[in-house]
Amino acid sequence: MKMRRLCILYFCVLTKATTLFPSEISEDANLNFTGLAKKYGHPAEEYEVVTEDGYILTLFHIPGKKSTPLLLMHGTGDHADSFLLRGKASLVITLAEANYDIWVGNLRGNKYARRHVNLNPDEDPEFWDFSFHETGLYDLPATIDYVLNATGKENLKLIGHSQGTTINFVLLSSKPEYNDKIKLLIALAPVAFLNNLTPPVSTLIEAGPLIDEFSRNLGIEEIPSKKIPVPKFNNLKCRGGSKDHILCIFLGVFYSIFFDPKTIEPEFFQILTGHYPGNTSRKTLVHYNQIALRKIFSCFDYGVEENIKRYGGELPTEYDLKKVTVKTALLVGRADRLATVQNAELLRKLLPNVVLFHIMKPKTWNHIDFIWRNDMNVYLFPTILTLLEKYD
Ligand SMILES: *[C@@H]1O[C@H](CO)[C@@H](O)[C@H](O)[C@H]1NC(C)=O
Ligand SMILES: *[C@@H]1O[C@H](CO)[C@@H](O)[C@H](O)[C@H]1NC(C)=O
Ligand SMILES: *[C@@H]1O[C@H](CO)[C@@H](O)[C@H](O)[C@H]1NC(C)=O
Numbered sequence: 001m002k003m004r005r006l007c008i009l010y011f012c013v014l015t016k017a018t019t020l021f022p023s024e025i026s027e028d029a030n031l032n033f034t035g036l037a038k039k040y041g042h043p044a045e046e047y048e049v050v051t052e053d054g055y056i057l058t059l060f061h062i063p064g065k066k067s068t069p070l071l072l073m074h075g076t077g078d079h080a081d082s083f084l085l086r087g088k089a090s091l092v093i094t095l096a097e098a099n100y101d102i103w104v105g106n107l108r109g110n111k112y113a114r115r116h117v118n119l120n121p122d123e124d125p126e127f128w129d130f131s132f133h134e135t136g137l138y139d140l141p142a143t144i145d146y147v148l149n150a151t152g153k154e155n156l157k158l159i160g161h162s163q164g165t166t167i168n169f170v171l172l173s174s175k176p177e178y179n180d181k182i183k184l185l186i187a188l189a190p191v192a193f194l195n196n197l198t199p200p201v202s203t204l205i206e207a208g209p210l211i212d213e214f215s216r217n218l219g220i221e222e223i224p225s226k227k228i229p230v231p232k233f234n235n236l237k238c239r240g241g242s243k244d245h246i247l248c249i250f251l252g253v254f255y256s257i258f259f260d261p262k263t264i265e266p267e268f269f270q271i272l273t274g275h276y277p278g279n280t281s282r283k284t285l286v287h288y289n290q291i292a293l294r295k296i297f298s299c300f301d302y303g304v305e306e307n308i309k310r311y312g313g314e315l316p317t318e319y320d321l322k323k324v325t326v327k328t329a330l331l332v333g334r335a336d337r338l339a340t341v342q343n344a345e346l347l348r349k350l351l352p353n354v355v356l357f358h359i360m361k362p363k364t365w366n367h368i369d370f371i372w373r374n375d376m377n378v379y380l381f382p383t384i385l386t387l388l389e390k391y392d
Contacts, residue, residue: 021238021239021240021248021266021267021269021270022239022266022267022270023239025237025270025271025274026267026270026271028085028087028271028274029235029270029271029273029274029275030235030274032081033060033079033080033081033084033104033112034046034060036081036084036085036087037060037062037084037092039087040084040087040088040090040093041093041096042062042092042093042096043062044060044061044062044104045060045061045062045063046058046059046060046061047059047060047061047146047150049105049139049142049143049146050117050142051108051138051139051142052138052142053134053138054116054117054118054119055108055113055115055116055138055139056113056115056116056117057105057106057107057108057112057113057139057142057143058080058106058112058113059103059104059105059106059143059146059147060080060103060104061101061102061103061104061150062092062096062101062102062104063101064095064096064098064099064100064101064102065099065101066098066099066100066101067101067153068101068153068155068156068157068183068392069101069102069103069147069148069151069153069156069157070095070100070101070102070103070156070157070158070159070388071103071104071105071143071144071147071156071157071158071159072091072092072102072103072104072105072158072159072160072164073105073107073140073143073158073159073160073161073164073167073168074104074105074106074107074110074161074162074163074164074371075161075162075163075164075189075368075371076132076162076163076280076284076285076288077223077276077277077278077279077280078110078161078162078163078276078278078371079106079110079111079112079113079275079278080104080105080106080112081275082161082275082371082372083104083371084104085268085271085272085275085371085372086268086372086374086376089374089376089377090376091159091371091376091380091381091384092104094377094381094385098385100388101151103143103147103156105139105140105143107135107139107163107164107167108130108134108135108138108139109121109128109130109222109279109280109281109284110278110279110280111278111279113139114279121222125219125221127221128221128222128281128282128283129221129281129283130281130283130284131281131283131284131286131287131300132163132166132167132170132284132287132288133170133287133299133300135163135167135170135284136166136167136168136169136170136171136174137170137171137174137175139167140167140168140170140171141171141175141178144156144158144178144181144182145181148181154180154181155180155181155182155183156181156182156183157182157183157184157185157186157388157391158182158184158185158186159186159188159384160185160186160187160188160190161188161189161370161371162188162189162191162338162339162367162370163191163284164188165185165187165188165189165190165191165192166190166191166192168182168185168187168324168326169192169297169319169321169324170319172323172324172325172326173319173320173321173323173324174319176323176324176325179323179324179325179326182326183327183391184326184327184328184329184355184387184388184391185326185327185328185329186329186331186384186387186388187328187329187330187331188331188370188371188380189331189332189333189336189338189339189367189370190330190331190332190339190344190347191288191338191339191343192291192297192319192321192343192346192347193291193295193297193343193346193347194288194291194292194295194338194343195292195295195342195343195346196340196342196343197292197337197338197340198337200257201257201337201338205289205292205293206293208285208286208289208292208293209289209293212282212285212286212289215282216282220282221281221282221283222279222280222281222282223279223280223281223282223285224277224279233247233251233273233276233277234273234274234275234276234277235273235274236248236251236270236273238266238269238270238273248269248273251273252269255272255368257337258337258338258366258367258368259366259367259368259369259372259373260335260362260364260365260366260369260373262364263364263369263372263373263374263375264372264373264374265374268372268374272372283300286300287300296318297318297319297321298315298316298317298318298319299311299316299317299318299319300316301315301316302316321347321350321351322350322352324351324352324353325352325353326353327353327355327391328351328353328354328355329354329355329356329357329358329387330344330347330348330351330354330356330357330358331356331358331360331370331380331383332344332357332358332359332360333359333360333365333366333367333369333370334359334360334362334363334364334365335363335364335365335366336365336366336367337366337367338367339367341359344357345357355387355391356387358383360379360380361379362375362379365379
């Protein structure tokens with residue numbers, strides 16, 4: 001009942017918003033990371049990182065005078081652009097103005113990392129045979145090592161959002177030697193546990209296995225997929241009366257499960273549709289779904305037979321968070337429907353070196369508000385800058 005009322009409310013807000021959509025769409029909807037960085041006064045360099053298992057990832061660099069490199073890692077269905085989309089009021093530009101040496105990574109499968117030395121993402125389903133486990137075990141260390149080698153430094157600081165935090169917990173528990181390469185981890189909307197979820201997210205999680213079976217039968221490995229004839233989601237024209245109007249409302253309602261709609265202006269929403277949704281693998285979503293259903297932060301569950309082969313037991317191996325000894329700051333939104341305060345508190349109890357547990361001041365702070373919200377410069381960036389100074 002509560003959920004229905006909520007949906008209707010969102011629907012009204014967004015219907016109203018669509019009539020306000022600008023007729024002139026900002027060019028930012030169509031600029032990539034490099035284009036945006038240049039436009040906002042801090043040109044970026046592009047590099048290629050090749051992982052141990054052959055994925056080719058684009059890594060962006062905005063040079064700065066500060067000596068410890070700073071690496072940013074994005075979340076699921078996302079890419080490097082999100083840290084820059086707010087232009088002058090974005091995290092990347094704020095850090096660049098403060099002279100940080102900024103590196104922004106990309107995880108396999110997104111538009112900047114949809115390449116492999118011998119697999120073709122459009123033809124070889126093996127390309128998509130990865131979850132956040134592989135992005136943590138291969139993409140993250142390859143990116144860290146690339147930055148350290150290029151800068152000649154021994155360690156870096158890291159800011160991750162959502163899956164960009166999960167991959168740290170995977171890497172540092174599996175290869176603890178990487179703890180020494182990270183001076184400070186700032187975890188925005190940290191995800192290791194997905195317990196205590198409420199509708200509509202818990203409803204989606206419960207339906208997950210069924211949706212997955214359906215997708216597998218259709219041979220869908222990439223999400224979203226070309227195999228189901230859904231309308232084009234990218235670069236919509238949202239203004240009232242245009243053909244994409246209803247789709248914009250649908251997308252807005254879906255997104256607003258994860259953001260506070262009051263902090264996303266119609267002009268900015270229109271820019272977002274130029275960049276999202278980003279692509280990921282079905283297996284990544286399945287792995288998160290398993291974590292939520294089993295309430296244990298563990299490796300991928302392949303079923304008893306395959307688990308015995310891979311892990312030597314009927315159940316998948318748990319990630320040992322005691323081994324994640326890096327200094328960690330956890331930043332949490334009170335209205336986050338995934339990285340809930342309770343889930344973050346669980347993480348705080350298990351991680352041995354939490355230097356800050358910070359709940360964002362606005363009560364409506366949700367999961368993607370850490371990258372898109374219009375008041376990040378007021379409530380988020382000062383906390384980040386203080387942390388970076390303090391743990392230099
Ligand atoms: C970004 O866009 C520019 C101009 O269209 C293009 O030259 C460049 O290769 C693009 N970079 C990436 C990483 O896609
Ligand atoms: C490390 O950096 C040097 C010089 O910057 C470069 O020549 C070399 O290829 C790099 N090694 C790796 C593994 O990236
Ligand atoms: C994401 O997937 C859709 C459907 O397969 C595809 O049309 C689109 O080109 C992909 N996006 C990118 C940036 O590769």
